[in-house]
Amino acid sequence: MVVGGVVASAVGIALALAIDWFPTLASTQAGKVHTLYDVLLIASVPIFVLVLTVVIGAVIQFRMRPGQEDQDGPPIHGNTLLEVVWTAVPALLILGLCAYSYVVLRDIEEAPASERQEMTIGVTGQQFAWTFTYPKEIAGGEKPLSTTELVLPVDRPVKFDIQAKDVIHDFWVPEFSVKLDAVPGITTSYRITPDRRGTYPVVCAELCGLGHSVMRSRVRVVTPDEFDAWLQEQSQPAVPEGADESQLAAAGKQVFAGSAGCGACHTLADAGTNGQIGPDLDEVLKGVSEDKIRTDIVDPEAEIAEGYGAGVMPTNFEQTLSASELDALVAYLKEATQ
């Protein structure tokens, strides 16, 4: 049985390590968390195998056989040595794991050596959208840049200052392996260093109401050059000056599907979305003026469609969309719902 247990532990560890548990590791922190998890698996599997082996072994060896109906087992009440061993060994194992975890924790939260290199980005959660704010020193403009999409240059440490406008949210990119609540009234923060280019989801991990499951955005980790180009682009209007109606509407369709992310909550046949959190735009916007559509977007609390509650739709679109994006979106919605 001992041999069986050892073999089963080895096989168990090999299987557990072979499973591809984690998403793509896209930050230096994620790699360390993954290693910690591997160590935890290696420590855990033999304990589970031990329990399982004893249970199965006892069932095979000591199950009641015909003729034993009235028999009892030997009256063994305990064994001091055994009891000391199974108190001390787990205690040592656990303290070892705690010490290692402490080291990992210190590593992943450590500030980068030079503070100048670190970029600080504001993250604001509200029902049900994320706003990312780049300080003006980085954005290069006269005021901070607010976006609904997070773009990060690869290999540059970043510190997120996280806030919430209404209820608690949680800012998480699974590929970065670090998350933290956005709490009304305080600023929380964490650091990561993205080390792999790609596009990853931004997820709200704390139940925040009706639209919790659609409170998603995305983060793009790009080369420093691409990052600078993106910053440049943000300062340009989304639609060229003097665009005609159809160009404007086409740009608006991009905004609807992309940065504004309207389709997560709203149904709109033209865009092929079927969100159910908010009103069906095909119905409620039919025959509505452009001014009214604009108000509905930037000040959703002003008038709420029948059957829907207040405090559901984000109120930040005036900040996160540029003026031209907003114009385009209004033009598109007008066109698509007539």
Added chain:
Amino acid sequence: MSLRAPGFPRAGLGILLAVALAYGLVIGVRALYGWDPVLDGDAVLQVALIAAPFGFFIGFGLFDYWFRWASGAPTVPEEHSSHGARSWKDYFRVNTDHKVIGIQYVVTSFFFLLVGGMFAMLVRAELAQPGMQFVNPNAYNGLFSVHASILIFLFIIPVFAGFANYVLPLMIGAPDMAFPRLNALSYWMLPVAGIMMLASFLAPGGSFSTGWTAYAPLSTEAPIGQVFFTIGVQFAGASSIATALNFLVTIITMRAPGMSFFRMPLLVWANFSTSLLVVIATPFIAASQFFVLLERALGFNFFEVTRGGDVLMYQHVFWFYSHPAVYIMMLPGFGIISEILAVKSRKPIFGYRMMAFSLLAIVVLGFTVWAHHMFVSGMQEWIRVPMMITTAVIAVPTGIKIFSWLATLWKGVLHLDTPMLFALGFVTMFTLGGISGVMLAMIPFTIHVSDTYFIVAHIHYVLFGGSLFTIFAGAYYWFPKMTGRMYDERLGKLHFWTTFVGFNLTFAPMHLIGIEGMPRRVADYAQEFAGWNLFISIASFVVGLSTLVFVYNMVVSWRAGIRAPANPWKALTLEWQVSSPPPIFNFDTIPTVVGGPYEYGVPGAVHGVFKGAEVKTTATPAGAAPVGD
């Protein structure tokens, strides 16, 4: 039908009067303040939710004796004829017999298991595919919130109180609980709390939908359905506190002669420890929900940050109860398993004293770990490492229990019937839940998996593979004692195997999708998780169906099972030394305890003797210095 005598008609009248009072109070106060309109539906509802249960309790007769006593009127002494239950109708009136109350508790709790399980099935139906199919996001949030609340507050916690109510006085040789009238009140608070939580679905804006955790400020801003939880929890909590006090006093003062603490069966030890946890911790969840209620109803601004509120305070108070609550939901199960493993292995419990001490160690440590639920909450950072260490250290006393159970099995004569299968299933599955628990103590890992399906997997390995398996084990083990009938062994085994397999197929994959990045409490999810979710949903329906086998077995066996002998398991503890079901006052003569409860294999050993019987003492009482083999 009389409106003067206690019973349902008078209870109905009490509820009507309470609702009238709610209207009167709200209209009166608002008129005095000159508020417009004078009638506010939400305000009336909140007052009525507090007042109506009291109208019911008073009308139903739960306070009659105390009111008479307090007013100096002659009290009506407890009639012996009202003890015991002769027909099913006797379970629907105030009864002070601990065995009747025990059955009321257990049956009510299992009813709520089916209700809560139904909600789980609806949740899994919705999650079978990405996108929304059956319910809208609001209803979905309501389903998982009510699922958790019902199963925690109306199933796991009270069902253990129910089993203990029935068997604990018998086990310690007492004729009843110390406070029988308080016991009846404790029970009747439960259906009130349960109905309130379910009724929230009828509230405008839907049921409460902020999870069983009801974090502020989400819960203070939620539609009115939230207060059905806020107030319902108060009644469930009051019920548990009253019962815990009752157990403590009963255990401390009503043990039979010779029943020293170290001769008590471990189930009694387990309920003693649990009751300590309940009386200390449960007031904290009451407080957390009062904060929510006061903020909602009276504008107290506890959590309004622009007015000096503090959002994290809610979580600290809430988890100061809700972490010990995990042990409230687990320690009684440890007791059940110790009873069953000793009896079914025909061996004494290995390391009896360490088993008792480890329970107490868990009680103490259990109060020092609450903030591990808040590693990503944004609280002060320094507290994380100490809480990581205390959390992980709880694995030591828990490990002592697991290893002692394994040693109890060793060299025994294992009777592998249904209670034993569930007990063995518990030992293995709870080990997995414990291992993922130690992983979750490790801060960097928790930061990654908090609020993901890994947590859902972990708590179901603890509460389903842990608590629920012990509850099933206990239900089969004491079924003959409680009903006087034997259950169907074949169906019992079918139930075990379908549950065991279905449970693992349902919850094991959740570890994986959690680490991969699927957050919990979402109505919709990314396409990449679609395959596993479909698999999990199908497996969960197997678990749902397996429960029907259990219900069928229990109902049919209770009606028509073969008559149970007094002691079908040849157990030594006192509840098996009386008939099945036991006589109305438990013992014709109070037994004298002469040895440990688990002296299997000791020739001629007995735990208790009845007057007139031949007195024998055992060579080694449990808890004496361990004897090696």
